[in-house]
Amino acid sequence: MTALSLVSDVGGTNTRVALASDGVVDTSSIARFRNAEHSGLDEIYRSYLSQRDVTCEGACIAIAGPVMDGHGTLTNRGWSFDRDQLAACTGADTTALLNDLQAQGHAVAGLPESSLHDVIIGPRPQEHSAVLVIGVGTGFNSVPVFRTETGVYVPPCETGHTSFPALSEDDLSLSQWVARHHGFPGVEDVLSGRGLERVYAWASGADTALDSGAIMAAIAQGDDPVADKTARAFCTALGRVAGDLALTHLPFGGVYLVGGMSNAFRPYLQSHGFVDAFRAKGRFTEFMEQFAVRVVEDDYAALTGCARRIAETL
The missing domain is CATH 3.30.420.40 (ATPase, nucleotide binding domain)
Structure with missing residues:
Protein backbone atom coordinates (compact mmCIF):
# COMPACT_ATOMS: atom_id res chain seq x y z
CA MET A 1 0.00 0.00 0.00
CA VAL A 108 11.71 22.07 -9.66
CA ALA A 109 12.27 18.57 -11.06
CA GLY A 110 8.59 17.72 -10.63
CA LEU A 111 7.00 20.75 -12.29
CA PRO A 112 5.07 20.33 -15.56
CA GLU A 113 6.45 22.07 -18.64
CA SER A 114 3.18 23.99 -18.91
CA SER A 115 4.07 25.91 -15.74
CA LEU A 116 7.51 27.00 -17.01
CA HIS A 117 8.02 30.09 -19.18
CA ASP A 118 11.34 30.74 -20.93
CA VAL A 119 13.12 34.07 -20.49
CA ILE A 120 16.55 32.91 -21.66
CA ILE A 121 16.97 29.60 -23.49
CA GLY A 122 20.16 27.72 -22.62
CA PRO A 123 21.89 24.42 -23.39
CA ARG A 124 20.32 21.12 -22.36
CA PRO A 125 21.37 20.47 -18.72
CA GLN A 126 23.23 17.38 -17.56
CA GLU A 127 21.56 14.99 -15.11
CA HIS A 128 23.26 16.30 -11.98
CA SER A 129 23.59 19.97 -12.96
CA ALA A 130 22.91 22.45 -10.15
CA VAL A 131 19.79 24.60 -10.28
CA LEU A 132 19.15 28.06 -8.82
CA VAL A 133 15.71 29.14 -7.56
CA ILE A 134 15.12 32.86 -6.98
CA GLY A 135 11.98 33.99 -5.19
CA VAL A 136 10.68 37.53 -5.71
CA GLY A 137 7.41 38.31 -3.97
CA THR A 138 6.65 39.77 -0.56
CA GLY A 139 10.39 39.42 0.00
CA PHE A 140 13.44 38.14 -1.86
CA ASN A 141 15.48 35.00 -1.42
CA SER A 142 17.30 32.35 -3.40
CA VAL A 143 18.47 28.78 -2.95
CA PRO A 144 20.78 26.53 -4.94
CA VAL A 145 19.52 23.03 -5.70
CA PHE A 146 22.14 20.29 -5.84
CA ARG A 147 20.94 17.08 -7.49
CA THR A 148 23.26 14.28 -6.43
CA GLU A 149 23.27 10.51 -6.82
CA THR A 150 22.05 10.20 -3.22
CA GLY A 151 19.25 12.76 -3.41
CA VAL A 152 18.47 16.47 -3.66
CA TYR A 153 20.15 18.94 -1.31
CA VAL A 154 18.71 22.45 -0.95
CA PRO A 155 20.54 24.52 1.69
CA PRO A 156 18.71 27.47 3.29
CA CYS A 157 19.81 31.01 2.40
CA GLU A 158 18.90 34.61 3.23
CA THR A 159 20.16 36.42 0.13
CA GLY A 160 17.48 39.10 0.29
CA HIS A 161 19.39 40.76 3.10
CA THR A 162 22.67 41.08 1.20
CA SER A 163 23.77 44.49 -0.05
CA PHE A 164 22.06 45.89 -3.14
CA PRO A 165 24.65 46.03 -5.97
CA ALA A 166 25.13 49.55 -7.30
CA LEU A 167 27.10 49.80 -10.57
CA SER A 168 25.52 52.62 -12.58
CA GLU A 169 24.70 56.16 -11.50
CA ASP A 170 21.01 55.21 -11.35
CA ASP A 171 21.84 52.19 -9.16
CA LEU A 172 23.80 54.38 -6.79
CA SER A 173 21.05 57.00 -6.70
CA LEU A 174 18.42 54.34 -5.94
CA SER A 175 20.60 52.71 -3.28
CA GLN A 176 21.20 56.07 -1.59
CA TRP A 177 17.46 56.86 -1.73
CA VAL A 178 16.64 53.56 0.01
CA ALA A 179 19.36 54.18 2.60
CA ARG A 180 18.02 57.66 3.39
CA HIS A 181 14.42 56.53 3.73
CA HIS A 182 14.69 52.99 5.08
CA GLY A 183 18.20 52.40 6.39
CA PHE A 184 20.40 49.62 5.04
CA PRO A 185 19.78 49.14 1.28
CA GLY A 186 19.44 45.37 0.93
CA VAL A 187 18.43 43.45 -2.19
CA GLU A 188 14.95 42.83 -0.73
CA ASP A 189 14.47 46.58 -0.21
CA VAL A 190 14.38 46.93 -4.01
CA LEU A 191 13.41 43.51 -5.38
CA SER A 192 10.09 42.74 -3.69
CA GLY A 193 6.54 44.05 -3.63
CA ARG A 194 7.34 46.84 -1.20
CA GLY A 195 10.65 47.33 -3.01
CA LEU A 196 8.78 48.09 -6.23
CA GLU A 197 6.93 50.86 -4.40
CA ARG A 198 10.28 52.30 -3.31
CA VAL A 199 11.65 52.13 -6.85
CA TYR A 200 8.60 54.04 -8.10
CA ALA A 201 8.95 56.69 -5.39
CA TRP A 202 12.62 57.12 -6.35
CA ALA A 203 11.88 57.17 -10.09
CA SER A 204 9.23 59.86 -9.64
CA GLY A 205 11.82 62.28 -8.28
CA ALA A 206 9.22 63.47 -5.79
CA ASP A 207 8.82 60.49 -3.44
CA THR A 208 5.42 59.75 -5.00
CA ALA A 209 3.65 56.94 -3.13
CA LEU A 210 1.81 54.30 -5.16
CA ASP A 211 0.97 50.72 -4.20
CA SER A 212 2.48 47.85 -6.17
CA GLY A 213 -0.80 46.88 -7.84
CA ALA A 214 -1.31 50.38 -9.18
CA ILE A 215 2.31 50.51 -10.34
CA MET A 216 1.91 47.26 -12.32
CA ALA A 217 -1.29 48.64 -13.86
CA ALA A 218 0.57 51.81 -14.90
CA ILE A 219 3.38 49.73 -16.40
CA ALA A 220 0.85 47.70 -18.40
CA GLN A 221 -0.89 50.89 -19.59
CA GLY A 222 2.40 51.93 -21.17
CA ASP A 223 1.95 55.72 -21.13
CA ASP A 224 3.51 56.63 -17.76
CA PRO A 225 7.23 57.48 -18.08
CA VAL A 226 7.75 57.07 -14.33
CA ALA A 227 6.21 53.60 -14.45
CA ASP A 228 8.41 52.68 -17.42
CA LYS A 229 11.53 53.91 -15.62
CA THR A 230 10.44 51.89 -12.59
CA ALA A 231 10.00 48.72 -14.67
CA ARG A 232 13.39 49.12 -16.32
CA ALA A 233 15.13 49.75 -13.00
CA PHE A 234 13.42 46.72 -11.41
CA CYS A 235 14.14 44.35 -14.32
CA THR A 236 17.74 45.53 -14.61
CA ALA A 237 18.36 45.12 -10.88
CA LEU A 238 16.81 41.65 -10.93
CA GLY A 239 18.97 40.65 -13.88
CA ARG A 240 22.12 41.91 -12.23
CA VAL A 241 21.41 40.16 -8.91
CA ALA A 242 20.34 36.94 -10.65
CA GLY A 243 23.53 37.01 -12.72
CA ASP A 244 25.67 37.44 -9.61
CA LEU A 245 23.92 34.50 -7.96
CA ALA A 246 24.37 32.40 -11.10
CA LEU A 247 28.12 32.99 -11.01
CA THR A 248 28.13 32.07 -7.33
CA HIS A 249 26.33 28.73 -7.76
CA LEU A 250 26.92 27.84 -11.46
CA PRO A 251 23.37 26.55 -12.11
CA PHE A 252 23.92 24.79 -15.42
CA GLY A 253 20.53 23.15 -14.79
CA GLY A 254 18.85 26.53 -15.07
CA VAL A 255 17.70 29.54 -13.07
CA TYR A 256 14.05 29.46 -11.98
CA LEU A 257 12.24 32.67 -10.97
CA VAL A 258 9.30 32.11 -8.61
CA GLY A 259 6.93 34.32 -6.64
CA GLY A 260 4.29 36.92 -7.35
CA MET A 261 6.63 39.67 -8.51
CA SER A 262 8.54 37.31 -10.82
CA ASN A 263 5.27 36.43 -12.52
CA ALA A 264 4.05 40.02 -12.60
CA PHE A 265 7.22 41.10 -14.43
CA ARG A 266 7.39 38.08 -16.74
CA PRO A 267 6.02 40.04 -19.76
CA TYR A 268 8.71 42.72 -19.31
CA LEU A 269 11.90 40.80 -18.48
CA GLN A 270 13.09 40.46 -22.08
CA SER A 271 12.16 44.00 -23.12
CA HIS A 272 13.15 45.98 -20.03
CA GLY A 273 16.78 45.10 -19.39
CA PHE A 274 16.80 41.80 -17.49
CA VAL A 275 18.66 39.74 -20.10
CA ASP A 276 21.42 42.28 -20.77
CA ALA A 277 21.93 42.90 -17.04
CA PHE A 278 21.99 39.15 -16.31
CA ARG A 279 24.76 38.57 -18.87
CA ALA A 280 26.79 41.77 -18.35
CA LYS A 281 29.70 40.26 -16.41
CA GLY A 282 32.73 41.66 -18.21
CA ARG A 283 34.95 38.93 -19.62
CA PHE A 284 32.44 36.34 -18.35
CA THR A 285 29.60 37.76 -20.46
CA GLU A 286 29.83 34.92 -23.00
CA PHE A 287 30.08 32.38 -20.17
CA MET A 288 26.67 33.58 -18.90
CA GLU A 289 25.01 32.25 -22.07
CA GLN A 290 25.21 28.77 -20.53
CA PHE A 291 22.47 29.59 -18.01
CA ALA A 292 18.82 29.25 -18.96
CA VAL A 293 16.27 31.37 -17.09
CA ARG A 294 12.61 30.40 -16.67
CA VAL A 295 9.67 31.81 -14.71
CA VAL A 296 7.60 29.32 -12.70
CA GLU A 297 3.82 29.76 -12.67
CA ASP A 298 2.50 27.08 -10.30
CA ASP A 299 0.46 27.82 -7.18
Whole structure:
Protein backbone atom coordinates (compact mmCIF):
# COMPACT_ATOMS: atom_id res chain seq x y z
CA MET A 1 0.00 0.00 0.00
CA THR A 2 1.31 3.45 -0.94
CA ALA A 3 2.41 5.55 2.03
CA LEU A 4 0.50 8.79 2.56
CA SER A 5 2.08 12.02 3.73
CA LEU A 6 0.68 15.32 4.93
CA VAL A 7 2.25 18.28 3.13
CA SER A 8 1.71 21.95 3.88
CA ASP A 9 2.65 25.39 2.57
CA VAL A 10 2.57 27.89 5.45
CA GLY A 11 2.36 31.50 4.29
CA GLY A 12 1.97 34.69 6.25
CA THR A 13 -1.79 34.85 5.67
CA ASN A 14 -2.92 31.37 4.67
CA THR A 15 -1.83 27.77 5.19
CA ARG A 16 -2.43 25.14 2.52
CA VAL A 17 -2.60 21.48 3.51
CA ALA A 18 -2.80 18.40 1.29
CA LEU A 19 -2.10 14.70 1.09
CA ALA A 20 0.63 13.25 -1.10
CA SER A 21 2.07 9.89 -2.06
CA ASP A 22 5.20 8.94 -4.01
CA GLY A 23 6.15 12.61 -4.31
CA VAL A 24 2.87 13.61 -5.98
CA VAL A 25 0.26 15.90 -4.41
CA ASP A 26 -3.38 14.84 -4.51
CA THR A 27 -4.79 18.18 -5.67
CA SER A 28 -8.33 17.13 -4.71
CA SER A 29 -7.20 16.98 -1.07
CA ILE A 30 -5.90 20.57 -0.90
CA ALA A 31 -7.51 22.73 1.78
CA ARG A 32 -6.74 26.33 2.72
CA PHE A 33 -6.90 27.76 6.23
CA ARG A 34 -6.75 31.43 7.22
CA ASN A 35 -4.04 31.77 9.85
CA ALA A 36 -5.88 34.55 11.68
CA GLU A 37 -8.69 32.13 12.50
CA HIS A 38 -6.41 29.63 14.24
CA SER A 39 -4.11 29.63 17.26
CA GLY A 40 -1.31 27.70 15.62
CA LEU A 41 -0.27 25.11 13.08
CA ASP A 42 -1.02 22.14 15.32
CA GLU A 43 -4.68 23.24 15.45
CA ILE A 44 -4.78 23.53 11.66
CA TYR A 45 -3.31 20.08 11.04
CA ARG A 46 -5.52 18.38 13.62
CA SER A 47 -8.57 20.05 12.08
CA TYR A 48 -7.55 18.91 8.61
CA LEU A 49 -6.94 15.29 9.63
CA SER A 50 -10.10 15.09 11.75
CA GLN A 51 -12.12 15.40 8.54
CA ARG A 52 -10.27 12.56 6.80
CA ASP A 53 -9.94 8.90 7.71
CA VAL A 54 -6.26 8.59 6.82
CA THR A 55 -2.98 7.59 8.44
CA CYS A 56 0.04 9.67 7.49
CA GLU A 57 3.43 7.99 7.62
CA GLY A 58 5.21 11.20 6.68
CA ALA A 59 4.71 14.94 7.09
CA CYS A 60 6.60 17.82 5.53
CA ILE A 61 5.80 21.52 5.80
CA ALA A 62 7.26 24.64 4.21
CA ILE A 63 7.31 27.79 6.33
CA ALA A 64 7.67 31.40 5.19
CA GLY A 65 10.47 32.08 7.65
CA PRO A 66 13.82 30.80 8.88
CA VAL A 67 14.23 27.08 9.55
CA MET A 68 17.16 25.61 11.44
CA ASP A 69 17.77 22.20 13.00
CA GLY A 70 14.18 21.08 12.56
CA HIS A 71 12.69 24.25 14.06
CA GLY A 72 10.92 26.96 12.08
CA THR A 73 9.38 30.36 12.79
CA LEU A 74 6.66 31.95 10.68
CA THR A 75 8.00 35.48 10.28
CA ASN A 76 4.71 37.37 9.86
CA ARG A 77 2.88 35.76 12.79
CA GLY A 78 5.60 34.69 15.18
CA TRP A 79 4.39 31.09 15.21
CA SER A 80 7.09 28.56 16.05
CA PHE A 81 6.97 24.91 15.11
CA ASP A 82 9.31 21.93 15.18
CA ARG A 83 9.48 18.35 13.95
CA ASP A 84 8.38 16.90 17.30
CA GLN A 85 5.21 19.01 17.23
CA LEU A 86 4.60 18.01 13.63
CA ALA A 87 4.90 14.33 14.53
CA ALA A 88 2.61 14.75 17.55
CA CYS A 89 -0.26 16.44 15.70
CA THR A 90 -0.10 14.33 12.53
CA GLY A 91 0.96 10.94 13.90
CA ALA A 92 3.70 10.76 11.27
CA ASP A 93 6.88 8.84 12.04
CA THR A 94 8.94 10.71 9.43
CA THR A 95 8.86 14.51 9.37
CA ALA A 96 10.64 17.44 7.76
CA LEU A 97 10.51 21.23 8.01
CA LEU A 98 11.62 23.41 5.12
CA ASN A 99 11.92 27.10 4.40
CA ASP A 100 9.34 27.98 1.75
CA LEU A 101 12.00 28.59 -0.89
CA GLN A 102 13.72 25.30 -0.07
CA ALA A 103 10.40 23.65 -0.91
CA GLN A 104 10.38 25.46 -4.25
CA GLY A 105 13.85 24.08 -4.86
CA HIS A 106 12.73 20.52 -4.20
CA ALA A 107 9.77 21.07 -6.55
CA VAL A 108 11.71 22.07 -9.66
CA ALA A 109 12.27 18.57 -11.06
CA GLY A 110 8.59 17.72 -10.63
CA LEU A 111 7.00 20.75 -12.29
CA PRO A 112 5.07 20.33 -15.56
CA GLU A 113 6.45 22.07 -18.64
CA SER A 114 3.18 23.99 -18.91
CA SER A 115 4.07 25.91 -15.74
CA LEU A 116 7.51 27.00 -17.01
CA HIS A 117 8.02 30.09 -19.18
CA ASP A 118 11.34 30.74 -20.93
CA VAL A 119 13.12 34.07 -20.49
CA ILE A 120 16.55 32.91 -21.66
CA ILE A 121 16.97 29.60 -23.49
CA GLY A 122 20.16 27.72 -22.62
CA PRO A 123 21.89 24.42 -23.39
CA ARG A 124 20.32 21.12 -22.36
CA PRO A 125 21.37 20.47 -18.72
CA GLN A 126 23.23 17.38 -17.56
CA GLU A 127 21.56 14.99 -15.11
CA HIS A 128 23.26 16.30 -11.98
CA SER A 129 23.59 19.97 -12.96
CA ALA A 130 22.91 22.45 -10.15
CA VAL A 131 19.79 24.60 -10.28
CA LEU A 132 19.15 28.06 -8.82
CA VAL A 133 15.71 29.14 -7.56
CA ILE A 134 15.12 32.86 -6.98
CA GLY A 135 11.98 33.99 -5.19
CA VAL A 136 10.68 37.53 -5.71
CA GLY A 137 7.41 38.31 -3.97
CA THR A 138 6.65 39.77 -0.56
CA GLY A 139 10.39 39.42 0.00
CA PHE A 140 13.44 38.14 -1.86
CA ASN A 141 15.48 35.00 -1.42
CA SER A 142 17.30 32.35 -3.40
CA VAL A 143 18.47 28.78 -2.95
CA PRO A 144 20.78 26.53 -4.94
CA VAL A 145 19.52 23.03 -5.70
CA PHE A 146 22.14 20.29 -5.84
CA ARG A 147 20.94 17.08 -7.49
CA THR A 148 23.26 14.28 -6.43
CA GLU A 149 23.27 10.51 -6.82
CA THR A 150 22.05 10.20 -3.22
CA GLY A 151 19.25 12.76 -3.41
CA VAL A 152 18.47 16.47 -3.66
CA TYR A 153 20.15 18.94 -1.31
CA VAL A 154 18.71 22.45 -0.95
CA PRO A 155 20.54 24.52 1.69
CA PRO A 156 18.71 27.47 3.29
CA CYS A 157 19.81 31.01 2.40
CA GLU A 158 18.90 34.61 3.23
CA THR A 159 20.16 36.42 0.13
CA GLY A 160 17.48 39.10 0.29
CA HIS A 161 19.39 40.76 3.10
CA THR A 162 22.67 41.08 1.20
CA SER A 163 23.77 44.49 -0.05
CA PHE A 164 22.06 45.89 -3.14
CA PRO A 165 24.65 46.03 -5.97
CA ALA A 166 25.13 49.55 -7.30
CA LEU A 167 27.10 49.80 -10.57
CA SER A 168 25.52 52.62 -12.58
CA GLU A 169 24.70 56.16 -11.50
CA ASP A 170 21.01 55.21 -11.35
CA ASP A 171 21.84 52.19 -9.16
CA LEU A 172 23.80 54.38 -6.79
CA SER A 173 21.05 57.00 -6.70
CA LEU A 174 18.42 54.34 -5.94
CA SER A 175 20.60 52.71 -3.28
CA GLN A 176 21.20 56.07 -1.59
CA TRP A 177 17.46 56.86 -1.73
CA VAL A 178 16.64 53.56 0.01
CA ALA A 179 19.36 54.18 2.60
CA ARG A 180 18.02 57.66 3.39
CA HIS A 181 14.42 56.53 3.73
CA HIS A 182 14.69 52.99 5.08
CA GLY A 183 18.20 52.40 6.39
CA PHE A 184 20.40 49.62 5.04
CA PRO A 185 19.78 49.14 1.28
CA GLY A 186 19.44 45.37 0.93
CA VAL A 187 18.43 43.45 -2.19
CA GLU A 188 14.95 42.83 -0.73
CA ASP A 189 14.47 46.58 -0.21
CA VAL A 190 14.38 46.93 -4.01
CA LEU A 191 13.41 43.51 -5.38
CA SER A 192 10.09 42.74 -3.69
CA GLY A 193 6.54 44.05 -3.63
CA ARG A 194 7.34 46.84 -1.20
CA GLY A 195 10.65 47.33 -3.01
CA LEU A 196 8.78 48.09 -6.23
CA GLU A 197 6.93 50.86 -4.40
CA ARG A 198 10.28 52.30 -3.31
CA VAL A 199 11.65 52.13 -6.85
CA TYR A 200 8.60 54.04 -8.10
CA ALA A 201 8.95 56.69 -5.39
CA TRP A 202 12.62 57.12 -6.35
CA ALA A 203 11.88 57.17 -10.09
CA SER A 204 9.23 59.86 -9.64
CA GLY A 205 11.82 62.28 -8.28
CA ALA A 206 9.22 63.47 -5.79
CA ASP A 207 8.82 60.49 -3.44
CA THR A 208 5.42 59.75 -5.00
CA ALA A 209 3.65 56.94 -3.13
CA LEU A 210 1.81 54.30 -5.16
CA ASP A 211 0.97 50.72 -4.20
CA SER A 212 2.48 47.85 -6.17
CA GLY A 213 -0.80 46.88 -7.84
CA ALA A 214 -1.31 50.38 -9.18
CA ILE A 215 2.31 50.51 -10.34
CA MET A 216 1.91 47.26 -12.32
CA ALA A 217 -1.29 48.64 -13.86
CA ALA A 218 0.57 51.81 -14.90
CA ILE A 219 3.38 49.73 -16.40
CA ALA A 220 0.85 47.70 -18.40
CA GLN A 221 -0.89 50.89 -19.59
CA GLY A 222 2.40 51.93 -21.17
CA ASP A 223 1.95 55.72 -21.13
CA ASP A 224 3.51 56.63 -17.76
CA PRO A 225 7.23 57.48 -18.08
CA VAL A 226 7.75 57.07 -14.33
CA ALA A 227 6.21 53.60 -14.45
CA ASP A 228 8.41 52.68 -17.42
CA LYS A 229 11.53 53.91 -15.62
CA THR A 230 10.44 51.89 -12.59
CA ALA A 231 10.00 48.72 -14.67
CA ARG A 232 13.39 49.12 -16.32
CA ALA A 233 15.13 49.75 -13.00
CA PHE A 234 13.42 46.72 -11.41
CA CYS A 235 14.14 44.35 -14.32
CA THR A 236 17.74 45.53 -14.61
CA ALA A 237 18.36 45.12 -10.88
CA LEU A 238 16.81 41.65 -10.93
CA GLY A 239 18.97 40.65 -13.88
CA ARG A 240 22.12 41.91 -12.23
CA VAL A 241 21.41 40.16 -8.91
CA ALA A 242 20.34 36.94 -10.65
CA GLY A 243 23.53 37.01 -12.72
CA ASP A 244 25.67 37.44 -9.61
CA LEU A 245 23.92 34.50 -7.96
CA ALA A 246 24.37 32.40 -11.10
CA LEU A 247 28.12 32.99 -11.01
CA THR A 248 28.13 32.07 -7.33
CA HIS A 249 26.33 28.73 -7.76
CA LEU A 250 26.92 27.84 -11.46
CA PRO A 251 23.37 26.55 -12.11
CA PHE A 252 23.92 24.79 -15.42
CA GLY A 253 20.53 23.15 -14.79
CA GLY A 254 18.85 26.53 -15.07
CA VAL A 255 17.70 29.54 -13.07
CA TYR A 256 14.05 29.46 -11.98
CA LEU A 257 12.24 32.67 -10.97
CA VAL A 258 9.30 32.11 -8.61
CA GLY A 259 6.93 34.32 -6.64
CA GLY A 260 4.29 36.92 -7.35
CA MET A 261 6.63 39.67 -8.51
CA SER A 262 8.54 37.31 -10.82
CA ASN A 263 5.27 36.43 -12.52
CA ALA A 264 4.05 40.02 -12.60
CA PHE A 265 7.22 41.10 -14.43
CA ARG A 266 7.39 38.08 -16.74
CA PRO A 267 6.02 40.04 -19.76
CA TYR A 268 8.71 42.72 -19.31
CA LEU A 269 11.90 40.80 -18.48
CA GLN A 270 13.09 40.46 -22.08
CA SER A 271 12.16 44.00 -23.12
CA HIS A 272 13.15 45.98 -20.03
CA GLY A 273 16.78 45.10 -19.39
CA PHE A 274 16.80 41.80 -17.49
CA VAL A 275 18.66 39.74 -20.10
CA ASP A 276 21.42 42.28 -20.77
CA ALA A 277 21.93 42.90 -17.04
CA PHE A 278 21.99 39.15 -16.31
CA ARG A 279 24.76 38.57 -18.87
CA ALA A 280 26.79 41.77 -18.35
CA LYS A 281 29.70 40.26 -16.41
CA GLY A 282 32.73 41.66 -18.21
CA ARG A 283 34.95 38.93 -19.62
CA PHE A 284 32.44 36.34 -18.35
CA THR A 285 29.60 37.76 -20.46
CA GLU A 286 29.83 34.92 -23.00
CA PHE A 287 30.08 32.38 -20.17
CA MET A 288 26.67 33.58 -18.90
CA GLU A 289 25.01 32.25 -22.07
CA GLN A 290 25.21 28.77 -20.53
CA PHE A 291 22.47 29.59 -18.01
CA ALA A 292 18.82 29.25 -18.96
CA VAL A 293 16.27 31.37 -17.09
CA ARG A 294 12.61 30.40 -16.67
CA VAL A 295 9.67 31.81 -14.71
CA VAL A 296 7.60 29.32 -12.70
CA GLU A 297 3.82 29.76 -12.67
CA ASP A 298 2.50 27.08 -10.30
CA ASP A 299 0.46 27.82 -7.18
CA TYR A 300 1.14 24.37 -5.75
CA ALA A 301 4.92 24.25 -6.29
CA ALA A 302 5.73 24.45 -2.56
CA LEU A 303 3.37 21.55 -1.85
CA THR A 304 5.03 19.57 -4.64
CA GLY A 305 8.42 20.31 -3.12
CA CYS A 306 7.29 19.06 0.27
CA ALA A 307 5.87 15.91 -1.33
CA ARG A 308 9.09 15.17 -3.19
CA ARG A 309 11.25 15.89 -0.14
CA ILE A 310 9.37 13.59 2.23
CA ALA A 311 9.12 10.85 -0.42
CA GLU A 312 12.92 10.65 -0.44
CA THR A 313 12.96 9.69 3.25
CA LEU A 314 10.06 7.22 3.46
